[in-house]
Amino acid sequence: MADVITVLAGGTGSVKMVRGLAAQESKVNVISNVGDNYWLYGLYVCPDIDTMMYGLADLLDQEKGWGVKKDTFNFLRQMEVFGEETWFRMGDRDAATHLIRTNMLKNGKNLTDITKWMCERFAVSVNIIPVTDNTIETRISTSKGEMHLQEYWVKYRGRDEVEGIQYIGAEKARPNPEAVNAIQNSKLVILAPGNPLTSIGPMLQIKGIKKELARAKKKVVAISPLIGDSSITGPAAKYMRAAGIEPNAYGLAKMYSDVCSNIVIDAKDKTLAKKIRSLDMSVYETKITMKNKAAEEALASFVTKQVHA
């Protein structure tokens, strides 16, 4: 099998994982979540694609985990003058990405080709593939009603109890043929340490993707984004509880057990290993937090060298 690695990705943990892999592997594909894409001011924002692109181009605001570093917010300030809502902090340079993407979409290009073109402009050599060119929208139900993920998480700061998660459009979405090819032609497929419900979950709802992963299960490895019953960053544990999934590495393994035969968990979670093995999964233990570049590369190297897919 070709020496290619494919990562299903969404969010900042995924960026760290991919950066670590790209530092040592010659060919890395990223299949990106599109469920949190969001229309704002007539612009199409693709947070997971952009965070990955900026992260690999060394443009990412590392502190926030999204947006362009040292960006300015003049456009947003002017939108406020015009009476628009400004809870979604779109920076000026970031806005250029959304504007050009939206124009290209209006001119008939698809998200796959636009992303490829943008990666070239940003000199990103990792191949970022949107999981589908169709629309999927992750929506969150709360006691206050149901809303887009960005509204729940950014506008209302994830305050309310989550009652349910829906992936509108996922059922009918066609898998990106490039994503299917990438899964088939890789020696290893990694489910990145992203939120299992809102970053990786929407992609697993696409039948063609789930089927392809299930077929390739032996070479699929998930990296846990949790230590104990908490997420390393973000609200993964909260969404897992809401979906009735045990918020720990075992719950994650069970959720992924149809599509994955290997899981990397934190050494602190080693007491869960036996229970996870009962799901017919191989368990690998190491340090999964990635606080700096050395830690990103160490985890990537552990995964590529230790996981016997």
Ligand code: FO1
């Ligand atoms: N997250 C926030 O918490 N606040 C923001 O104002 C915000 C703006 C933003 C702009 C562009 C972009 O690509 C991402 C942005 N994010 C923001 C992150 C985003 O809401 C989510 O964290 C991701 O969708 C989760 O993967």
